[in-house]
Amino acid sequence: MSARSDELKHNLAAVRSRIADAAASAGRDLDEINLIVVTKTFPLSDVEILYELGVRDFGENRDQEGSAKAPQMPADVIWHFQGQIQSNKLKSISLWADLIHSLDEIRHAMLIDSLSPGKSVLIQISLDTDNENRGGVKPTELQEFVNQLTTKTQLDLRGFMAVGPLGQAPLTAFSRLREIVKDFPKYPVLSAGMSNDFIEAISMGATHVRIGSQILGVR
Numbered sequence: 001m002s003a004r005s006d007e008l009k010h011n012l013a014a015v016r017s018r019i020a021d022a023a024a025s026a027g028r029d030l031d032e033i034n035l036i037v038v039t040k041t042f043p044l045s046d047v048e049i050l051y052e053l054g055v056r057d058f059g060e061n062r063d064q065e066g067s068a069k070a071p072q073m074p075a076d077v078i079w080h081f082q083g084q085i086q087s088n089k090l091k092s093i094s095l096w097a098d099l100i101h102s103l104d105e106i107r108h109a110m111l112i113d114s115l116s117p118g119k120s121v122l123i124q125i126s127l128d129t130d131n132e133n134r135g136g137v138k139p140t141e142l143q144e145f146v147n148q149l150t151t152k153t154q155l156d157l158r159g160f161m162a163v164g165p166l167g168q169a170p171l172t173a174f175s176r177l178r179e180i181v182k183d184f185p186k187y188p189v190l191s192a193g194m195s196n197d198f199i200e201a202i203s204m205g206a207t208h209v210r211i212g213s214q215i216l217g218v219r
């Protein structure tokens with residue numbers, strides 16, 4: 001085994017064990033929690049090592065990287081796109097991404113639906129409390145967004161995604177997220193939690209955690 005394989009194996013085991021502890025202390029079934037390893041900025045060789053270690057869910061933020069890596073990996077990999085969406089990249093993203101986490105504009109939903117009817121998507125929710133716009137649908141506009149998405153498209157809406165906002169305690173932000181998504185039990189996926197806040201996200205109901213640096217190292 002190479003030094004890099006050893007390192008990734010060790011980090012992956014550590015993260016898996018922290019996920020198991022977080023699930024246990026939240027009284028949740030470990031099977032409900034899916035680990036997505038975010039490989040953005042890291043080479044295909046790392047993706048291959050992680051695949052050998054049993055990882056099947058990978059996340060990317062940029063079309064350029066995802067479209068290069070995805071075709072080189074076996075078909076049982078599930079590719080997640082969680083980056084900011086640009087319309088001119090959607091045609092390519094729709095080809096390689098199995099689940100798009102970061103949908104926050106109806107015109108993008110309609111475009112995805114025309115390129116790849118029935119594609120699986122999550123709606124990104126903004127948890128920002130200031131006037132910054134770091135992406136995501138405002139909670140007050142979520143019901144209307146869901147109505148439009150489900151009436152105007154055939155997309156397979158699975159649930160919601162959020163990023164822990166800057167300057168807020170993760171537990172506070174994710175507990176608010178949990179209250180927001182309670183109104184939408186038909187869409188049970190909740191993608192929340194990154195390297196620095198996945199424990200809190202799991203305690204507040206995350207079904208998918210997106211972890212990069214704790215496994216791959218700093219970017």
Ligand SMILES: *Cc1c(COP(=O)(O)O)cnc(C)c1O
Nearest residue numbers: 038082194195196210211212213
């Ligand atoms: C980069 C990124 C991640 C992974 O972040 P880490 O802090 O490296 O775990 C997860 N989600 C999104 C949206 C990201 O941009």
